[in-house]
Amino acid sequence: MKTKTLKSNLLLLLAAAIWGIAFVAQRVGMDHVGPFTYNGVRFALGAFSLIPLILYLDNRAKSDGNYKEGIKDDLRAGFLVGLVLFIAASLQQIGLLYTSAGKSAFITGLYIVLVPLFGIFLGQMCRINTWLGVILAAGGLFLLCITDSLTIEKGDLYELAGAAFWAVHILLVGYFTKKVDVLKLSFFQFITCSVLSTGTALLIEKITLNSLLQAAVPILYGGICSVGVAYTLQVVGQKNAEPAQAAIILSMETVFAALGGWLIIDENLGIRGVS
Numbered sequence: 001m002k003t004k005t006l007k008s009n010l011l012l013l014l015a016a017a018i019w020g021i022a023f024v025a026q027r028v029g030m031d032h033v034g035p036f037t038y039n040g041v042r043f044a045l046g047a048f049s050l051i052p053l054i055l056y057l058d059n060r061a062k063s064d065g066n067y068k069e070g071i072k073d074d075l076r077a078g079f080l081v082g083l084v085l086f087i088a089a090s091l092q093q094i095g096l097l098y099t100s101a102g103k104s105a106f107i108t109g110l111y112i113v114l115v116p117l118f119g120i121f122l123g124q125m126c127r128i129n130t131w132l133g134v135i136l137a138a139g140g141l142f143l144l145c146i147t148d149s150l151t152i153e154k155g156d157l158y159e160l161a162g163a164a165f166w167a168v169h170i171l172l173v174g175y176f177t178k179k180v181d182v183l184k185l186s187f188f189q190f191i192t193c194s195v196l197s198t199g200t201a202l203l204i205e206k207i208t209l210n211s212l213l214q215a216a217v218p219i220l221y222g223g224i225c226s227v228g229v230a231y232t233l234q235v236v237g238q239k240n241a242e243p244a245q246a247a248i249i250l251s252m253e254t255v256f257a258a259l260g261g262w263l264i265i266d267e268n269l270g271i272r273g274v275s
Helices: 003-029 035-064 072-095 101-108 111-122 128-145 154-176 182-204 209-214 216-240 243-250 253-264 270-274
Strands: none
Touching (some): 003 243, 003 253, 035 209, 035 216, 072 101, 101 154, 111 154, 111 243, 209 216
């Protein structure tokens, strides 16, 4: 395995671990604040956490004579990716109001199948193991989402819709990392998602200082670790990884989410979910 590929895979795996635990933080955070408030604040924190690194790297590039003037391409790419991120993150956050962290992560992980399937429309060939993955994922979704009364819970539908947008997000990140500055892409997508989330929260949710303080720990983890660190690791890691390969590694977040839900907030998927 090439060194660059191995490094990318490790970065993506680390991102998956951080995101897995973030499902627990998101669930706990919404005991105090609404889903759009949580996303608005955490993505703002994630964006601001990148500013020192961006300034440092820009100054170093200027001293080395490698600085590229202009950020229009970064801004346009960041807005488009951020718009998809807003939709995906909102659906995921709302879904967590009605389902467990581990179950949410498993359903969200269906992007492992959707990424290569969507790639067909971009001219990417779909191999036989992808179709096997479709069958396995469909079986897993049935075990996780279908109750004894043969019904699908409302939270599951939100998470399933979100999985489609996470797949689009992975494809867009894979495309733009080859064309723009990866850190500025991260920064502008976070800002876009934060502005859209905050605007929505101001319209439909009640925001108080006390509720924000009560949710401070999960918001800080979600903002600095899940957004500032993990999403940036995704962007950097996908620079040298194929979207389908990245999706496979990132889907490991489901394992970390289930483990984190069990260890931290005593969630249990049950025998069917674990199997």
